[in-house]
Amino acid sequence: MEAAVGDDFYTAADSATFAWSESYVLDSYVDVYRVSRDTAWLDKLVTHVDRMIADADDADGDGYLGWSTARYSPVEVDNGGMETGDPGDSTLPRYWSRFQTTGSNAFRTTDASTGGYAVRIDSDGQAWRKLYQDMNTYEPDTVYVLRVNAKTNGSAAQGRA
Structure with missing residues (x-):
């Protein structure tokens, strides 16, 4: 062992x-x-x-050291794994919306590092393209864990979360 x-x-x-x-x-x-x-x-x-x-830290700012985990934290977005397609637009994950983009350059795909689905956002280096969804609940002054699996094609734009 x-x-x-x-x-x-x-x-x-x-x-x-x-x-x-x-x-x-x-x-x-x-x-x-x-x-x-x-x-x-x-x-x-x-x-x-x-x-x-x-390695312990005070991620939540309560004055006590500890370790957090995303595994048991409440999920604050729906369909975060992009597994379900939108009933009205199969190129879009359900509950997600596009901003300054279309289904031809921001779309749901099976090209995923984990899980069965992901999204792909192709940028021309000029436009701000994104997919988003509002959090189910939001509390000010609360620390949230953001977990993103992503890859880039090596462009200078990279990616931001």
Whole structure:
């Protein structure tokens, strides 16, 4: 197990990964130490825990260090994975709207890095083209996690979120 996943999770700085993956690795280090009495396993435990503590932050500004996770945060947009097409325009993801663009240069596609669908926005380098949707709920002075999987064709414009 150590060779397969021992170094995979403790650098994640994600509370879900710590809870559902790294916790089992740490528990196994204690178990192996109890059986072997080899303190190298405790050294590994300390290395992992030290890194996890060092990566804690105060992302929500409440004065307490911790780790956030997008995995268990409420989803604030509908059809974020672009999986469902708009019933009136199959080139558009459902619940999304276009701004300064058309279906010929901002459209739903199966060219996705994760999931089954994505959107592609082709820019001529001049126009501001985007797809958007209002958040379901918004609270001022609240920290939100924005997760974007994107790629660029290498243009100087790049992408912004």
